Amino acid sequence: MTKKYILQHNRPDCIGCAACTAVAPDFWEMNDDGKSDIKNGKALDNGLQELEIDEKDFEINKETAESCPVDVIHIVEKETKKKII
Numbered sequence: 001m002t003k004k005y006i007l008q009h010n011r012p013d014c015i016g017c018a019a020c021t022a023v024a025p026d027f028w029e030m031n032d033d034g035k036s037d038i039k040n041g042k043a044l045d046n047g048l049q050e051l052e053i054d055e056k057d058f059e060i061n062k063e064t065a066e067s068c069p070v071d072v073i074h075i076v077e078k079e080t081k082k083k084i085i
């Protein structure tokens with residue numbers, strides 16, 4: 001299936017509350033440094049993490065974005081780079 005979205009994590013600003021890992025443990029895990037990681041996410045030079053996701057995985061990760069108290073989780077459309085949340 002074609003990946004339609006990119007899940008993004010502004011990791012440097014994560015406060016390690018673990019809400020995302022509770023909402024979507026298939027996609028998020030806590031790291032030993034106290035911050036969360038996108039499972040199998042790609043680490044970018046600026047500290048951000050990204051993972052391409054399917055349409056079917058949009059809703060659960062939208063919930064993680066809504067659960068994050070410091071707004072460091074976002075989803076953009078892969079093709080247009082338009083920010084959805």
Ligand code: SF4
Nearest residue numbers: 014015017018020068
């Ligand atoms: S919900 Fe936000 S602040 Fe909390 S661990 Fe996840 S990314 Fe970090």
